Amino acid sequence: MPDGESFDLIVIGAGPGGEMGALRTAILGKRVAVVEKEAEPGGASVNTGTVPSKTLRETALALSGLRSRDLYGVDLSIRRGATVDDFLHHERQVRQSEHSRIRGLFEKFGVTVFHGRGEFADPHTVTVHQPDGTTRTLHGENILIATGSVPIRPAEIPFDHNRIHDSDELLNIHELPRSIAVIGAGVIGCEYACMFAALGVETYLIDGREKLLPQLDAEISASLAKAMRALGVQLVLGRAVERFPPPSDGDIELTLSGGTPVHVHHVLFCAGRMCRTPDLKPELAGVQLAEKNRVPVNEHFQTNVPHIYAVGDVIGFPALASTSAEQGRAAAIHMFDNRHPEYAVAQVLPAGIYTIPELSCAGATEDELKAKGVEYAVGRAEYAEVARGKIIGDGSGFLKLLFDKQTRKLLGVHVIGEHATEVVHIGVMAMMTEAGVDLFLRTCFNYPTLGELYKLAALRADFFGLS
Numbered sequence: 001m002p003d004g005e006s007f008d009l010i011v012i013g014a015g016p017g018g019e020m021g022a023l024r025t026a027i028l029g030k031r032v033a034v035v036e037k038e039a040e041p042g043g044a045s046v047n048t049g050t051v052p053s054k055t056l057r058e059t060a061l062a063l064s065g066l067r068s069r070d071l072y073g074v075d076l077s078i079r080r081g082a083t084v085d086d087f088l089h090h091e092r093q094v095r096q097s098e099h100s101r102i103r104g105l106f107e108k109f110g111v112t113v114f115h116g117r118g119e120f121a122d123p124h125t126v127t128v129h130q131p132d133g134t135t136r137t138l139h140g141e142n143i144l145i146a147t148g149s150v151p152i153r154p155a156e157i158p159f160d161h162n163r164i165h166d167s168d169e170l171l172n173i174h175e176l177p178r179s180i181a182v183i184g185a186g187v188i189g190c191e192y193a194c195m196f197a198a199l200g201v202e203t204y205l206i207d208g209r210e211k212l213l214p215q216l217d218a219e220i221s222a223s224l225a226k227a228m229r230a231l232g233v234q235l236v237l238g239r240a241v242e243r244f245p246p247p248s249d250g251d252i253e254l255t256l257s258g259g260t261p262v263h264v265h266h267v268l269f270c271a272g273r274m275c276r277t278p279d280l281k282p283e284l285a286g287v288q289l290a291e292k293n294r295v296p297v298n299e300h301f302q303t304n305v306p307h308i309y310a311v312g313d314v315i316g317f318p319a320l321a322s323t324s325a326e327q328g329r330a331a332a333i334h335m336f337d338n339r340h341p342e343y344a345v346a347q348v349l350p351a352g353i354y355t356i357p358e359l360s361c362a363g364a365t366e367d368e369l370k371a372k373g374v375e376y377a378v379g380r381a382e383y384a385e386v387a388r389g390k391i392i393g394d395g396s397g398f399l400k401l402l403f404d405k406q407t408r409k410l411l412g413v414h415v416i417g418e419h420a421t422e423v424v425h426i427g428v429m430a431m432m433t434e435a436g437v438d439l440f441l442r443t444c445f446n447y448p449t450l451g452e453l454y455k456l457a458a459l460r461a462d463f464f465g466l467s
């Protein structure tokens with residue numbers, strides 16, 4: 001291909017935002033280039049974040065025999081003393097298969113992939129710095145920034161120590177830790193702490209905040225904290241880690257504010273993520289950055305330079321694989337096919353957190369409704385109250401629905417327990433269609449299913465809370 005070739009769209013970054021933006025555009029018959037600095041596509045979603053962590057969770061559940069212990073009271077674990085290779089084997093297989101899937105789709109729809117680091121030369125030109133030291137110049141009618149985020153690595157944390165990791169490095173560990181301190185009880189910290197505890201690793205989860213995942217419905221957050229403690233996670237909340245000089249050998253001592261020190265073999269630091277957007281030289285394209293190097297966009301994902309769009313983690317909240325892909329799709333539609341019904345990203349966005357147990361939610365929490373002065377009714381149903389919940393042996397899960405007292409519409413759905421990230425979708429569809437309690441009262445659910453939780457919760461809200 002001659003240097004300086006022109007494209008209808010140049011996408012920088014092949015994570016979920018870039019992948020979807022590129023494919024949705026290529027399907028319209030447009031000429032699309034994807035510039036990706038890593039050897040394989042997929043971004044944090046496939047290579048270091050979403051897919052690896054969820055695959056490891058499944059592996060941890062299988063290797064630990066946790067599900068069978070809960071269900072049958074016996075340990076049917078595949079193997080005691082699992083090695084790190086056992087732990088990572090399936091994750092590598094899934095990751096490779098995702099690489100093939102994305103490469104296959106790019107090939108099928110004629111997307112040209114350039115391996116190298118992209119940066120702006122001017123508002124329509126991207127320079128690609130290729131691994132062999134050469135550069136290429138690409139011209140784009142439109143450009144999509146989808147360069148994602150990386151773990152925050154404060155200078156005072158000794159990451160050069162071989163047992164102190166961020167969430168990317170964790171995937172290259174050579175031994176299963178006998179003990180680990182997870183610093184940062186955000187979504188990443190909570191998910192990994194559960195995984196390690198399930199594998200029998202002595203696990204501490206440390207955070208300066210008093211409450212676990214405060215963005216969640218308070219009852220769900222409290223229920224998660226209880227379940228995590230039962231799993232063996234030692235929650236150290238409201239304490240800051242002051243220092244931990246790394247020893248060359250032996251345990252690492254973490255000094256905590258106002259508490260006794262913690263001694264562990266490994267440390268996982270996951271206290272947020274950041275964008276590397278200044279590396280793109282956005283000033284050469286006239287693109288402005290906001291706080292924390294975020295790229296501000298309008299409702300169509302356009303930056304202040306209208307033909308340059310940005311999606312995914314670079315634009316900030318909610319910074320999920322699911323939402324990044326949706327934003328990539330919507331941006332592509334706005335660029336090239338803006339009468340199509342896929343035009344906008346949905347108003348109702350679910351969040352799924354793969355702790356043990358997993359949890360998921362969409363819409364408002366009780367605290368948010370109270371703050372807004374909305375009168376609402378709660379419908380609640382325990383997993384243990386429906387046959388399917390008993391069959392799968394989930395004795396603590398529950399579904400909670402929040403309905404508007406006046407309109408009877410569903411305003412929020414919150415669920416914790418096995419398959420919570422699937423169960424939530426019934427509520428999401430109801431909210432997408434602005435349905436309410438009457439939909440659940442009229443619906444016939446398969447028996448035995450967790451879907452029945454909706455019926456039970458709706459009946460309770462109707463009998464006891466709704467006018």
Ligand SMILES: Cc1cc2nc3c(=O)[nH]c(=O)nc-3n(C[C@H](O)[C@H](O)[C@H](O)COP(=O)(O)OP(=O)(O)OC[C@H]3O[C@@H](n4cnc5c(N)ncnc54)[C@H](O)[C@@H]3O)c2cc1C
Nearest residue numbers: 013015017037043044045049118148312313319320321322
């Ligand atoms: C441990 C972990 C678990 C997660 N779990 C979930 C989950 O369960 N569900 C969920 O929805 N989300 C989850 N997320 C979040 C999700 O992974 C991200 O929100 C999502 O990957 C962001 O997509 P993106 O396309 O914006 O960027 P990314 O996936 O970060 O991809 C950006 C791509 O751009 C490339 N790039 C960067 N700079 C350049 C450049 N200058 N030139 C060329 N290429 C460049 C990078 O190499 C990368 O491939 C998780 C994240 C982590 C870290």
Ligand SMILES: NC(=O)c1ccc[n+]([C@@H]2O[C@H](COP(=O)([O-])OP(=O)(O)OC[C@H]3O[C@@H](n4cnc5c(N)ncnc54)[C@H](O)[C@@H]3O)[C@@H](O)[C@H]2O)c1
Nearest residue numbers: 184185186187188189207208270271272273319352353354
């Ligand atoms: N299932 C999912 O959807 C999923 C899973 C994992 C990650 N993600 C995404 O990844 C992103 C990053 O997640 P994250 O967990 O790294 O960040 P986060 O911002 O969600 O949480 C960071 C946590 O670290 C704590 N913290 C900060 N500095 C600290 C310190 N010095 N000592 C102790 N605690 C400290 C904060 O109080 C906070 O609780 C999120 O935006 C999330 O959307 C999503």
